[in-house]
Amino acid sequence: MRLVLHRKYKATVTLGRLLLGKKQVCFTQEPPKACFGKHIACLDEGVYELDDSLGQPPQRPKFGIKEGVYKLDPIHSEERGWEIGIADIGKFASYPWNQPLESNRIYPVTSYRADGTPLFTKLAFLKLMERLEREWERGEIVELQIVSEPVPYLLKSCLEQSYC
Numbered sequence: 001m002r003l004v005l006h007r008k009y010k011a012t013v014t015l016g017r018l019l020l021g022k023k024q025v026c027f028t029q030e031p032p033k034a035c036f037g038k039h040i041a042c043l044d045e046g047v048y049e050l051d052d053s054l055g056q057p058p059q060r061p062k063f064g065i066k067e068g069v070y071k072l073d074p075i076h077s078e079e080r081g082w083e084i085g086i087a088d089i090g091k092f093a094s095y096p097w098n099q100p101l102e103s104n105r106i107y108p109v110t111s112y113r114a115d116g117t118p119l120f121t122k123l124a125f126l127k128l129m130e131r132l133e134r135e136w137e138r139g140e141i142v143e144l145q146i147v148s149e150p151v152p153y154l155l156k157s158c159l160e161q162s163y164c
Helices: 121-137
Strands: 002-009 014-020 023-030 046-050 070-077 081-086 090-092 105-109 142-148
Touching (some): 002 023, 023 121, 070 121, 070 142, 081 121, 105 121
Parallel strands (some): 046 070, 090 105
Antiparallel strands (some): 002 014, 014 023, 023 105, 081 090
């Protein structure tokens, strides 16, 4: 099974739509692309595989995820509860209300207010986790492919190849 994340970069946030086939699973929110000069960054385009091996959360790398296909797997910790690991590079996680967004994290969102505030984030994460659990129980390999629209204006740092 392959999920496809179509996203659009903004200066302060990266917004996206997570699709399974032609059906939208949820919206997503991520930190901005590294070229915007922020200290946090989103995952790079690519394909990531999701698997069902449980274990300790992977170490966070100092760089972002490059283009490619990546495997997803469920991860549980006492501190954060359930998350979905993207290879050993990033995670799908519940939205961190009253905390800053973290690098290499994708936050599922059900919808947005007019001002851009995400709504029903816990619900979106639980629905995504439930959908993926069914696939893992059947022995399916789950992959995530990330596709991004180019930055809509010329920002020199965004024109260079980025490995956020």
